[in-house]
Amino acid sequence: MSGEGEWVAVCGIDRIDPEGGVAALVHGEAVAVIRTYDDVVYALSNYDPFSHASVLARGIVGTRTLDGDEVPFVASPMHKQAFDLRTGQCLDDEAVSVPTYEVRVSEGQVLIGGRREAT
Amino acid sequence: MTHRQRIVVLGHGMVGHRFVQAACERGLTETYDIVVVGEEPRTAYDRVGLTSFFEKGADALALLVDDTYPDPRVRLMTGVEATDVDLAERTVALSDGESIGYDQLVLATGSAPFVPPVPGRDLEGCFVYRTIEDLERIREASREASTGVVIGGGLLGLEAANALVQLGLDTHVVEMAPRLMPAQLDDGGGTALLRHIEGLGLHVHTDARTEEVVGAEGRVRGLRLAEGEIEADVVVFSAGIRPRDQLARAAGLAVGERGGVVVDHQCRTEDEHVWAIGECAAPGGICYGLVAPGYTMAEVTVDAMLGGEGRFDEADMSTKLKLLDVDVASFGDAFATTPGALELVFADAVGGLYKKLVVADHPSGQGLRLLGGILVGDASAYGSLRPMVASDLALPENPEELILPAGRAVADVGLPDEAQVCSCNDVTKGAILAATDAGCEDAACVTRCTRAGSTCGTCKPLVKKIVEDHFAEQGKQVDRSLCEHFPLTRQELWDVVAVHGYTSFDEVVEAHGSGRGCDLCKPAVASILATQVGQHVLGRGRRTLQDTNDAYLANLQRNGSYSVVPRVPGGEITPEKLIAIGEVARDFGLYTKITGGQRIDMFGARMEQLPAIWRRLVDAGMESGQAYGKALRTVKSCVGQSWCRYGVQDSTSLAIELELRYRGLRSPHKVKAGVSGCARECAEARSKDFGVIATEKGWNLYVAGNGGYNPVHAQLLAQDLDKQTLISYIDRFLMYYCRTADRLQRTAPWVASLDGGLERVREVVVDDSLGLGSELEAAMARHVGDYVDEWQATLEDPEKLARFVSFVNAPDVPDANITFTQERDQTTPADSEGPVVIAAEISVGAPQ
Numbered sequence: 001m002s003g004e005g006e007w008v009a010v011c012g013i014d015r016i017d018p019e020g021g022v023a024a025l026v027h028g029e030a031v032a033v034i035r036t037y038d039d040v041v042y043a044l045s046n047y048d049p050f051s052h053a054s055v056l057a058r059g060i061v062g063t064r065t066l067d068g069d070e071v072p073f074v075a076s077p078m079h080k081q082a083f084d085l086r087t088g089q090c091l092d093d094e095a096v097s098v099p100t101y102e103v104r105v106s107e108g109q110v111l112i113g114g115r116r117e118a119t
Numbered sequence: 120m121t122h123r124q125r126i127v128v129l130g131h132g133m134v135g136h137r138f139v140q141a142a143c144e145r146g147l148t149e150t151y152d153i154v155v156v157g158e159e160p161r162t163a164y165d166r167v168g169l170t171s172f173f174e175k176g177a178d179a180l181a182l183l184v185d186d187t188y189p190d191p192r193v194r195l196m197t198g199v200e201a202t203d204v205d206l207a208e209r210t211v212a213l214s215d216g217e218s219i220g221y222d223q224l225v226l227a228t229g230s231a232p233f234v235p236p237v238p239g240r241d242l243e244g245c246f247v248y249r250t251i252e253d254l255e256r257i258r259e260a261s262r263e264a265s266t267g268v269v270i271g272g273g274l275l276g277l278e279a280a281n282a283l284v285q286l287g288l289d290t291h292v293v294e295m296a297p298r299l300m301p302a303q304l305d306d307g308g309g310t311a312l313l314r315h316i317e318g319l320g321l322h323v324h325t326d327a328r329t330e331e332v333v334g335a336e337g338r339v340r341g342l343r344l345a346e347g348e349i350e351a352d353v354v355v356f357s358a359g360i361r362p363r364d365q366l367a368r369a370a371g372l373a374v375g376e377r378g379g380v381v382v383d384h385q386c387r388t389e390d391e392h393v394w395a396i397g398e399c400a401a402p403g404g405i406c407y408g409l410v411a412p413g414y415t416m417a418e419v420t421v422d423a424m425l426g427g428e429g430r431f432d433e434a435d436m437s438t439k440l441k442l443l444d445v446d447v448a449s450f451g452d453a454f455a456t457t458p459g460a461l462e463l464v465f466a467d468a469v470g471g472l473y474k475k476l477v478v479a480d481h482p483s484g485q486g487l488r489l490l491g492g493i494l495v496g497d498a499s500a501y502g503s504l505r506p507m508v509a510s511d512l513a514l515p516e517n518p519e520e521l522i523l524p525a526g527r528a529v530a531d532v533g534l535p536d537e538a539q540v541c542s543c544n545d546v547t548k549g550a551i552l553a554a555t556d557a558g559c560e561d562a563a564c565v566t567r568c569t570r571a572g573s574t575c576g577t578c579k580p581l582v583k584k585i586v587e588d589h590f591a592e593q594g595k596q597v598d599r600s601l602c603e604h605f606p607l608t609r610q611e612l613w614d615v616v617a618v619h620g621y622t623s624f625d626e627v628v629e630a631h632g633s634g635r636g637c638d639l640c641k642p643a644v645a646s647i648l649a650t651q652v653g654q655h656v657l658g659r660g661r662r663t664l665q666d667t668n669d670a671y672l673a674n675l676q677r678n679g680s681y682s683v684v685p686r687v688p689g690g691e692i693t694p695e696k697l698i699a700i701g702e703v704a705r706d707f708g709l710y711t712k713i714t715g716g717q718r719i720d721m722f723g724a725r726m727e728q729l730p731a732i733w734r735r736l737v738d739a740g741m742e743s744g745q746a747y748g749k750a751l752r753t754v755k756s757c758v759g760q761s762w763c764r765y766g767v768q769d770s771t772s773l774a775i776e777l778e779l780r781y782r783g784l785r786s787p788h789k790v791k792a793g794v795s796g797c798a799r800e801c802a803e804a805r806s807k808d809f810g811v812i813a814t815e816k817g818w819n820l821y822v823a824g825n826g827g828y829n830p831v832h833a834q835l836l837a838q839d840l841d842k843q844t845l846i847s848y849i850d851r852f853l854m855y856y857c858r859t860a861d862r863l864q865r866t867a868p869w870v871a872s873l874d875g876g877l878e879r880v881r882e883v884v885v886d887d888s889l890g891l892g893s894e895l896e897a898a899m900a901r902h903v904g905d906y907v908d909e910w911q912a913t914l915e916d917p918e919k920l921a922r923f924v925s926f927v928n929a930p931d932v933p934d935a936n937i938t939f940t941q942e943r944d945q946t947t948p949a950d951s952e953g954p955v956v957i958a959a960e961i962s963v964g965a966p967q
């Protein structure tokens with residue numbers, strides 16, 4: 001269902017607070033679009049596999065130090081499980097991850113592309 | 120068997136109480152109803168602390184909250200004496216004429232003071248020292264008296280002498296034996312104690328026989344001893360105790376040579392349905408005049424009734440007490456009666472110290488082991504020495520160091536896990552470590568979980584030491600930092616923000632933290648900024664710090680929808696507002712429920728509907744109830760004087776005033792309050808963070824109550840306050856809490872964690888000993904002045920409103936994951952199984 005290569009402009013980057021997120025509808029799928037403090041934009045599925053609710057865009061964004069690496073994450077607003085913004089990997093449960101999407105910012109617009117292959 | 124059986128407990132003293140407590144805790148009440156018959160006019164109290172009655176009053180001694188057990192299967196009678204036991208019929212006759220049947224009978228009748236048969240012992244002005252009523256009578260008689268005599272220089276006699284001194288009497292102690300406390304102390308210890316006691320102005324007569332209590336006109340005038348007369352207006356007999364075993368004797372049960380109901384190792388008498396515990400029992404032929412063995416008997420009996428095999432063998436007769444400010448302790452084989460025992464004595468007549476260790480060769484042939492000891496003048500080593508007696512530990516190389524004055528620090532000298540640390544409650548070191556491993560993070564929590572330290576308090580320093588050493592061993596420096604980003608406690612963070620005047624998370628994390636924060640520190644900093652600086656929680660730089668509920672000013676529900684709770688101050692609401700709420704709920708299809716907090720919750724709102732819902736509510740005169748915030752929730756009220764025929768003050772008006780005053784206050788955790796119009800307490804104020812109860816003269820203020828996971832009754836902070844003082848105390852209390860509590864720490868655990876607990880709060884709030892009062896009040900005044908309704912302000916700000924959309928590029932498309940079904944004519948969430956793909960063709964936002 002994900003339209004490969006088809007980039008969808010969802011909003012201006014100003015619509016997203018630094019360390020905040022918005023939900024966007026991309027090819028029928030709910031995507032959490034999250035901007036970090038250093039203005040990097042990430043996109044992952046908005047669906048929280050733990051609570052079965054579409055809420056990740058509403059979570060708190062922060063960093064967690066893992067093996068010396070500062071990992072940017074969003075914590076589900078439901079029960080606080082953290083997801084690596086870069087990979088969608090859940091930091092509290094190895095077995096769980098959420099899909100991520102291609103994303104780029106062009107002329108102040110945030111564009112979401114296709115779903116990334118799970119690694 | 121379907122019929123419920125019954126246990127009848129005779130005597131509601133310390134041990135009877137412990138029996139019932141253990142029976143409830145261990146589930147005995149699942150099969151038995153319990154009836155307790157107590158002769159005293161009140162429910163069980165702390166007899167060990169009896170003397171503090173003069174200082175603190177009877178309430179402080181009570182062992183039961185509100186005079187009842189939380190378990191409805193326990194029936195408690197006071198002021199009723201059991202007069203006869205019929206073993207064949209299994210019934211007990213009571214002084215009120217009733218007769219009750221039992222399946223199991225527990226005798227817990229304690230003991231009575233022994234009054235030697237001297238002439239004149241019935242004169243007015245003669246007393247014993249056992250119950251609160253005895254003390255009331257002694258106090259009354261002392262008002263007119265100037266001299267008092269205590270007959271008996273044992274542990275209880277000295278305690279009574281202490282009381283007479285406190286009551287302002289010139290006090291004599293008369294002891295038959297050649298030294299004081301003959302049962303616990305040797306000559307050296309007795310002499311050291313004597314010196315202390317005489318130094319305090321008491322007159323001690325040892326080797327002295329009382330021949331007669333001399334009287335005139337039916338009143339005591341003095342005491343005639345073999346060696347001469349002493350004048351006295353008050354005489355207190357404290358010449359030992361006798362077990363109250365009359366009921367058992369009369370029923371034909373065996374009693375010991377020196378009295379006491381004969382029982383086996385499970386505390387069962389000859390009759391298999393009858394048990395005896397505490398001071399009235401004589402397990403192994405011995406009566407124990409201490410509470411700890413009684414507690415053990417209570418536990419053993421409950422265990423036996425449950426089919427367990429616990430045994431009461433012999434009890435530790437160790438004692439430690441503070442008599443007239445003199446430390447005295449005696450433990451183990453204090454008189455060195457064990458063959459081969461040696462004594463190590465340290466005596467310092469000038470310093471008034473006498474310390475003796477009784478030791479013997481260790482069975483392993485290596486070093487020495489401790490058998491017992493006596494400490495007078497400084498008993499700080501007791502806490503660590505006594506457990507060493509029970510364990511088989513070899514003493515350190517130079518055991519005298521344990522009693523030399525330098526060795527004051529509490530040392531646990533590597534106690535083994537089986538060593539008993541708290542003798543009152545039989546808690547081992549192992550049990551304390553288990554509690555820390557199970558999540559206790561400080562000694563106070565260990566005391567709550569294991570009871571260690573909750574009775575006489577002697578073992579508290581050792582408990583604390585064990586807990587701290589254990590953490591240190593695990594390299595866990597009792598870490599109270601907030602999270603990986605801040606090496607600070609919440610309180611330290613509060614101070615840092617106040618001192619530097621920070622107004623944003625970025626400033627705080629750059630100066631004092633690392634990384635970009637997380638879901639622990641961000642809401643905590645947001646809360647601190649909100650209390651100190653104000654500003655809207657959804658302002659720029661603020662909203663991304665908030666937990667989800669605050670971020671959308673509503674409570675997130677399981678399916679991603681929200682609930683909405685308008686404020687209903689004091690629970691009072693007009694029909695118009697009720698109708699408005701009803702209409703909103705109907706028009707938006709919201710599930711509606713009356714909450715436990717006297718207001719109305721509407722569930723199932725989609726995030727994008729929240730502004731429209733609130734537009735309607737605000738127009739109808741309502742404002743946010745902050746059900747989503749760590750903030751003041753509700754001030755529950757009763758209807759009070761305005762309607763209720765019992766009310767003595769206008770509780771509803773006060774509740775409304777308080778709710779409006781503190782609304783919006785961001786705090787470490789949520790804050791709930793209540794105001795009741797009289798002592799009937801319909802508003803349940805004593806289960807709240809702060810509770811106010813009307814009196815004839817004003818308001819009583821209670822603080823630090825909690826419902827929830829760990830219910831705690833609020834404690835009385837101040838009485839009969841006028842409204843202005845009341846409000847200033849609440850201002851101070853809340854601000855002090857906001858400043859110093861941990862993140863997500865309710866007021867009850869916060870007060871418990873303060874050094875000094877409620878007393879500390881009283882010092883700061885009532886006595887203003889830190890001089891913080893006006894500062895705390897000013898901070899609250901700022902909060903009150905700056906308050907704005909968060910929802911109204913949001914509705915007026917397009918930038919804030921822009922966030923309330925389902926999808927940033929499709930604001931009108933509802934989240935298809937949120938689905939509902941119907942139950943009992945209302946909406947309820949339906950579970951979704953996986954991400955839902957929205958099939959409709961959607962126009963996506965084109966670049967502008």
Ligand code: SRM
Pocket residue numbers: 674675676682683684712713714715716717718719720746752753789791806807824825826827828829865
């Ligand atoms: C709605 C309500 C139940 C109801 O249907 O009646 C409720 C609902 C929730 N309670 Fe409660 N509590 C409600 C009254 C209570 C009460 C009774 C009271 O306030 O008199 C208590 C016990 C009293 C107390 O707090 O001391 C109570 C003790 C808790 C606790 C345990 C707190 C504790 O200290 O142990 C939690 C958990 C927490 O806060 O960490 C909790 C948490 C919650 C949460 C926030 C759980 C959650 O995270 O979703 C629920 C969200 C409500 C919502 O979505 O709107 N709720 N909760 C009540 C709302 C009252 C109101 O008008 O604001």
Ligand SMILES: Cc1cc2nc3c(=O)[nH]c(=O)nc-3n(C[C@H](O)[C@H](O)[C@H](O)COP(=O)(O)OP(=O)(O)OC[C@H]3O[C@@H](n4cnc5c(N)ncnc54)[C@H](O)[C@@H]3O)c2cc1C
Pocket residue numbers: 129130131132133134135136156157158159166167168169170199200201202227228229230248249250275278363366396397398399407408409410411413439440
């Ligand atoms: C001043 C003082 C200081 C003390 N200090 C210490 C100390 O420091 N350490 C220590 O370990 N111990 C101390 N004790 C002793 C301790 O208080 C007792 O060991 C403990 O109270 C025994 O508990 P119990 O339940 O067996 O007896 P009690 O607490 O005496 O309870 C027995 C109850 O049964 C009731 N009763 C009796 N007969 C009947 C009947 N026929 N019908 C109905 N009810 C009846 C009595 O009225 C009483 O309320 C002290 C005692 C006193 C008086």
Ligand code: SF4
Pocket residue numbers: 757758759760763764765766767770795796797798799800801802
């Ligand atoms: S607490 Fe007192 S005044 Fe208030 S409703 Fe109950 S009985 Fe009436």
Ligand code: FES
Pocket residue numbers: 540541542543544571572573574575576577578579
């Ligand atoms: S020894 Fe008395 S409370 Fe622990």
